[in-house]
Structure formats: C-alpha cells, structure tokens
C-alpha cells in the first residue's frame with residue numbers, strides 16, 4: 415500500500431521505456447494500415463454518426479477502424495487505416511528518425527521534425543540551460559510522443575493544436591517552449607523589445623488544474639527569478655500595482671478570473687506573446703466560450719503565438735480552435751478522443767439508482783487498489799455518497815466538489831497528494847487534467863455526461879505509462895447512452911459484452927439528453943426516509959411536551 419502512496423508524490427519519476435512498456439509500445443506501433451481486419455467486429459459500424467469526430471463510423475470520412483487480435487488471442491489496440499489528410503503519419507515523414515515511429519498524425523504546412531531525445535532539442539534550439547537542467551532534476555529523461563512532436567513546433571513559433579491522450583505529458587509539452595520563448599525573466603532582460611507586462615498566459619478551466627500547472631511551472635523555473643502568478647483574488651490585488659504587473663512573466667489562470675481582472679484594468683494582455691489554452695474543448699464550450707474568446711481577442715500583440723491542448727477535441731470545437739490560429743500545425747497522438755489501452759475498462763449493470771450504493775459497497779468489500787476516484791454527477795450526491803461510505807465504516811474517504819470553500823478544496827488536494835485519502839468522491843470538477851500519479855482505479859458511480867467526460871474522468875488513472883482500471887455503473891435510465899460509451903471502450907482495446915454491442919443505435923435526440931438524467935440528491939433513499947421520520951418523531955415529541963405543559967398549566971388552581 416505504501417508503494418501506492420509513494421507514487422502519489424510528484425517528481426522523481428523516470429519515463430522508463432521497459433517499465434512503461436505498454437505505453438511505449440503504443441507510441442511505437444507502426445502506423446501502416448493493417449492489411450486485413452482479422453477478427454474485426456461488426457459492432458463498429460454502429461458508432462453514432464454524431465460521434466463523427468472519431469471519423470470511424472462506417473461510411474465516415476476516410477477512416478476505417480480495424481480491431482486486431484494478436485496470434486495469442488490478446489486484444490490488441492485498434493489501428494486506424496486512414497486515407498484522408500490525417501494520413502501524414504510520422505513514419506511517413508522523410509525527416510523523422512526511423513527507429514522511433516511514434517503514432518502521431520501531423521497536419522499543417524511544413525511541420526518541424528520531432529525530437530525524440532531532449533538533447534536533440536538542445537542541439538536545434540536555444541533553451542535556457544537552467545530550464546533544461548530542471549528537466550532531468552524532475553526525472554524527465556526523454557520526451558513523450560506529444561513532447562517529441564509538439565515542443566519543436568512551439569519552439570519554431572508556430573501555432574499548435576495538440577490532441578494527445580490523458581496523462582501523456584501535455585503540460586511539459588507547452589511549458590518547456592514557454593520558458594524557451596521568454597528566454598529570461600523580464601526584469602533581468604536588457605532587450606527593449608520584450609516590452610512591459612505579462613508575456614505568457616496559460617488558461618485552464620478549474621482552479622485545481624491552474625494550481626497544478628503553476629506548480630509544474632515552478633519546477634521548470636527553479637534556479638532563476640521568473641515572476642509567475644497563479645491568478646486569484648489575492649494575486650489580482652497585488653497585480654493592481656502597475657509596476658508589479660509590468661514585471662510579471664507568466665500568469666496561470668482560469669478564464670473568468672482573468673477576464674474580470676482585464677475588465678477592471680488590473681491586467682493588460684497586449685504584451686502577451688505566448689497563450690496556451692489547456693483543456694481547450696472545455697474552454698471553448700458554451701460555459702467558457704465568451705471569456706476565452708475575450709482573452710484571445712485581448713492578447714493583441716502582433717507576435718502572439720497560440721497553443722491549444724486537450725485529450726479530446728470534438729470536430730465542432732476543433733473548427734473553432736483552428737479559426738483562432740494562424741498557419742497552425744495539428745498533432746494527434748494515438749487515437750483521437752480515445753482513452754489509452756493502459757486503462758482496463760468495464761461496464762457494470764446496477765439496475766437503478768437505489769441499487770448503486772449496495773453495488774459500490776459490495777465492490778469495496780473486496781480487495782481494491784487505492785487510491786480510488788469515484789465520480790458522482792452532482793455536488794449533493796458526491797457529499798451524500800461520501801457520508802454513506804463513512805457511515806458504512808469505510809476509512810479514509812473524502813469528498814471534493816466546486817461547492818466547497820477554496821481552502822477546503824486545497825486541503826483535500828493536499829491530503830490526496832500525501833496519500834491520506836484512499837477514496838475520493840468527486841464531480842466533473844476533478845475530471846480534467848488533475849494528475850495524481852497513483853490513482854489505480856476510477857469508478858463512474860454516475861454515468862458520464864458525454865464521451866469527453868468519460869475519456870477525461872477515466873484518464874485520472876493510467877497516467878505516465880502506468881496501468882489503470884475504470885468501472886462504469888449503468889442503470890436502466892443510462893441504457894440509451896450505453897452504446898456510445900461502449901464504442902469508446904471498444905475503440906481503446908477493452909472488451910464489451912456482446913449484448914451491449916447489439917443494442918440499437920440511439921437516436922440523435924436521445925444522445926442529446928446524455929448527461930441530463932435527473933438523479934436524487936441523496937444516494938441512500940432509506941436514510942432520507944429515516945431522516946424525515948426522525949424529524950416527524952421529534953415534532954411529535956415536542957408537540958406532546960407542549961400539550962403536557964399546557965395541560966399542567968391549565969390544571970393549576972386559579973389564583974384567588
């Protein structure tokens with residue numbers, strides 16, 4: 415157990431190719447289309463056309479999905495045969511070194527060759543030595559696929575859209591070039607052209623993720639006095655002084671916070687040269703779109719470079735992203751919008767909502783691998799589930815959701831990192847980006863709200879080449895959306911029961927309702943009844959007391 419918790423501690427991890435063989439093998443797999451779909455499943459053709467961002471649906475644009483079985487019968491990762499423009503696979507690029515044929519699709523004019531070793535980057539580009547030294551200090555020995563392909567693109571000042579599975583090192587892929595592009599802290603620079611004011615901004619959708627990115631920034635910044643701000647109410651007031659913010663190098667922020675400060679004139683964005691949108695599809699969905707667009711529009715410097723990163727990018731959002739960029743390179747590592755095959759995924763039927771809790775308790779009564787992350791659909795449900803587990807004697811359980819105070823949320827994250835929490839119950843707020851290295855299992859107690867929600871939620875496990883496990887509970891109410899998720903599971907190499915694959919294709923209207931299933935706030939209805947009965951009983955006792963007192967008063971002899 416202690417080993418699991420040691421894994422939670424950040425840094426000091428080597429991306430050892432032998433140790434992380436499955437992930438490494440995934441990226442090394444040749445892209446050559448498989449000649450014959452041996453053992454191909456007829457089920458793929460049932461992929462809803464709405465999910466056409468996969469482009470695997472039969473008759474879909476250009477791509478065929480081929481499920482392969484190795485000779486020993488082991489389920490191998492699905493391969494893509496591609497004849498559309500995505501087919502500029504890395505092993506077909508003349509300048510790419512042949513021994514490492516990472517599975518990367520590249521699109522765009524004249525993409526730079528990837529660097530499969532960090533040393534190659536040093537030879538080709540100017541990277542501040544202190545930043546470079548911090549790579550090895552933090553245990554980064556060689557680049558992951560997205561780093562190998564993405565870092566050169568950004569170091570050559572190109573705009574980038576990068577789609578790479580969860581846990582494959584996207585943060586470093588944009589942070590390393592960020593420091594290289596800034597060269598040195600603004601307050602130490604002799605170069606007049608650096609201007610005044612913040613030069614790099616990283617935007618992420620949640621406070622927790624922004625905080626995590628900020629910590630990664632600090633690791634790379636060590637040894638030099640970079641001025642980096644994790645934007646919050648407190649820092650926004652520090653930055654209210656113009657001479658302080660003029661010397662700021664990097665801001666890591668959520669969109670709302672930055673927009674509010676910009677509108678109040680507490681930060682200027684016209685000197686920004688490097689803008690990163692992490693978890694871009696979330697930043698470009700309806701909730702954040704206006705703020706994100708406002709940020710992009712306010713970054714008005716002529717030499718602004720933009721980078722868009724996510725593990726998922728549905729076609730519509732990708733179009734919006736592309737429209738924001740100039741002459742971009744688009745990189746896709748692995749299979750777009752698909753979890754890594756390192757995560758063993760399964761679906762568990764639990765009939766109806768009241769049956770979920772007993773099913774979870776039964777699951778937890780058998781040996782499981784902590785730390786474990788459990789996703790509930792709403793804040794009250796997460797809180798209620800956490801309470802139920804505690805009442806059932808399960809130890810080291812905690813809960814994290816956006817309704818909690820900032821301090822409470824920070825405290826939970828910190829205890830999680832220290833290994834003090836074995837089971838964390840949470841909501842969508844933790845689904846994206848959060849990197850707890852040791853998470854072994856994810857349970858979707860409530861069905862995910864979309865394919866993207868599924869991919870990101872289960873992506874909290876199986877990170878940096880480790881194996882993980884993801885279990886998704888489904889009830890009769892979730893049945894219309896089951897096939898959508900089942901197809902994703904199949905895509906990434908896990909198996910799905912035949913009967914699920916034989917389900918009819920859900921209608922477009924049904925699929926729109928995914929994530930809108932109404933669930934009670936309390937996960938244990940019996941307790942709710944118990945509570946209301948307790949309240950009734952209390953009221954009855956109080957009423958009876960009142961009546962007794964009144965009767966006693968009435969029976970007192972009246973004063974003469």
Ligand SMILES: Nc1ncnc2c1ncn2[C@@H]1O[C@H](COP(=O)(O)OP(=O)(O)OP(=O)(O)O)[C@@H](O)[C@H]1O
Pocket residue numbers: 425427428429553554555556557558561578579580581582583584585586724725846847848849851873877878
């Ligand atoms: N080159 C590398 N060598 C070893 N470990 C690495 C390397 N790059 C990143 N990592 C580690 O991999 C883990 C996942 O990285 P990161 O959080 O950047 O993934 P991500 O792709 O952004 O995931 P998500 O899509 O969930 O946000 C981190 O713990 C990070 O320290």
